[in-house]
Amino acid sequence: MPPRSSDHCAAPLIFEQGALGRANRYVESGKPLETFLPHRLLRDDLPLPDNSELDVVRHFTRLSHRTFGIDTGFYPLGSCTMKYNPRVNDAMANLPGMRDLHPWTDDALAQGALQVMYELERSLSSLFGMAAFSLNPSAGAHAELTALLIAKRYFKELGQTRRDKVIVPDTAHGTNPASAAMCGFKVISLPSDARGRVSLAEIEKVLGDDTAVCMMTNPNTLGLFEDDIRRIAAAVHAVGGLMYYDGANANALMGNARPGDMGFDLMHLNLHKTFTIPHGGGGAGHGPVGVAAHLVEYLPTPVVAWQADPDADPSLAPSDRLRFRLDFDRPKSVGPVRSFWSNFAHAVRALSYIYANGAQGLTKVSQLAVLNANYLRVKIGEFLDIPYDEPCRHEFVASAAGLKKRTGVRALDLAKALLDRGYHAPTIYFPLLVPECLMFEPTETESKETLDGFVAALREIVQTAERDPEAVLAAPVTTVVGRIDETRAARYPNLRWRPRGEALQR
Ligand SMILES: Cc1ncc(COP(=O)(O)O)c(C=O)c1O
Incomplete structure (x- = not known):
């Protein structure tokens, strides 16, 4: 295994083998630089900026002040939960045992990390009333796609491949119809009623034996609770369809209502919103997918499996006497949707937030x-x-x-x-x-x-x-x-190298 950065004994070895080691040997040897560096890396002229360290620090500090963030001001975005990200979450994610763990570490040496994933999965399942979660997908949209792949696989197993319609209310986030279309489903858009909700009568008009999934956000993106949700779920189930819960708005209902109890079969959470993980500019999300009992075997691999540890100290509580492993052997799974352990540091942050608050x-x-x-x-x-x-x-x-x-x-x-x-x-x-x-x-x-x-x-x-x-x-x-x-800037970005000394063209 490669040396870890936290391992003090490894430091001289890294320097000796790395660029610094080569530079030292060059200075000490008095031989030409070419002896130590490949020719293609050599420069005749390398104009370096003539700035002091203090100037550089000031430059970047000034730039950082120009960025708006939750740490500097109020962020009233709707649909995107921008709340304070407690510093303790980062402290937990930066513990050496969490931060330095290589994703190929043997399960036996990663018991703490696997336990974090296991406890997060269990916590989310009980908070939202689902049988199990997969922590693999790395954003809300990614999770939607994963859930729809699960639905597709489920219907294939049942021999119901004619189910090719996904119902999406007009209040839904654009990722819902996009995910359904990407997954090969036909999207049926459902108009809201005068109260901004999905009406049972409207949904019944489009339900049939070709219905695969009904995707709903509750509360919806108008911030309104779908008060007919149980009847809607019953109607979708009556034709054999599945109910999908877009949990991007879960900040409205944690501990107060559970999608599992409303009749949802599949759901996702945006940990980067509800569970206080820094995000923005489209970056670094985490979107676990939850399923009801009849869909557990289709979850992506790997999942964290556990068994009682026969060698554990018997004085420990039973929950502390478990042995964990990553289980890849799940024949009905839709397979991996993300490399390694997904955004593991986010799992640590989310669990830290859950334990800091309690139920x-x-x-x-x-x-x-x-x-x-x-x-x-x-x-x-x-x-x-x-x-x-x-x-x-x-x-x-x-x-x-x-x-x-x-x-x-x-x-x-x-x-x-x-x-x-x-x-x-x-x-x-x-x-x-x-x-x-x-x-x-x-x-x-x-x-x-x-x-x-x-x-x-x-x-x-x-x-x-x-x-x-x-x-x-x-x-x-x-x-x-x-x-x-902004549209023009996104469609036709004017990205050019500005030679030193040339004025910025606006
Ligand atoms: C209601 C809703 N669903 C889904 C998403 C997609 O989540 P992500 O941006 O993590 O892909 C969002 C994002 O804002 C959302 O508000």
Whole structure:
């Protein structure tokens, strides 16, 4: 096995074998550099910046201050749970036994890490009422695809390959229909009713013996609880279909309601949202997939298996006398969907969060998230339209359609003006069924003072828009870049090498 960085004895060996070792031998030998380095790596001229260490530190510190993050300000994104990531999670993930473990370490030497995965899997299963979870997928969308592969394999086993339709309500995140299409299913889009929910009558119209899966998000992306959920699940099951729960909004219900009890057969969680894992810019997620008992054998490999350890100290509790191993031998599995142990450090962070809060703490987390969202809903409702104005769960949507008609100021302009006031923009223009939509999810970790400050800033922007729309249309004026054409930037990126000394072309 290669030496570990935590192993002090290994350090001189690494240096001796590495670049530093070669450099030392070159200096000591007095021989030409070519003796030690391949010719292709040699440079005649290597212009190095003429900056002191302090200048470099200041440069990067200045850049870091220009980045907006949850550690610097309120992040009211809807549908994307941006809450505080407790530092203790990182401390746990950085323990040498967790951080330095090689993914090819023999199971016998990785018992602690396997126990982390086992305990996380068990905790998630009991919190959400599922028989088992796979920790393999590394994001919500990846988990959706995995769950649909499981459904496909299940129907194949049953000889029901005619089931090729996946029902997706119009409030769903775009990844739901995309995952279904990627998996080869036909997508049936379901309109919401006047209350922003899926109606039983509408769903019954599209159910049939070709129904494979009904994908639902509950609470949905309007922040509304699907109050017909059990009847909907019964109707889908009656035609032999499966119910899939998109758990991206699980921050609304931890410890208060369980998808398993609502009749869901498959689900995913976004650990990077609900379970306090730093994320953003599309990076480093973790999306475990949970299944009911009849689908356990289809879960991706490997799964953590366990047995009683005959050699364990008998004075330990039975739960501490287990021996774990990675089980790859599961003939009906859809197979691996991710290399090695997925984002293992995230599993450590999530378990750390679960143990730090306990069952009661997690229940309270969701209750506070719902309370904060309703506080914000009522306050923002004083100056913006709230299309579905009823008690919400963890998020809600407002609309700037009326404001736009009166002043020309759109949801986008309000979002830009918030940046000037030190707040991250909320999610805008999603879900699509609300015109000029702004979606807010304050999460449980914000204080009343922060929420009041945010409401005051947004109120002031709306008042400015009514009086002087141009002032809002010009925003943002304090950020490093103003308005950019984001679609154009993404489609036609202008990436060029800028030679030293040449001015930046805008
Ligand atoms: C409701 C919902 N479902 C699924 C996803 C996809 O999750 P991920 O971004 O981890 O792929 C999101 C992401 O924002 C979401 O809000």
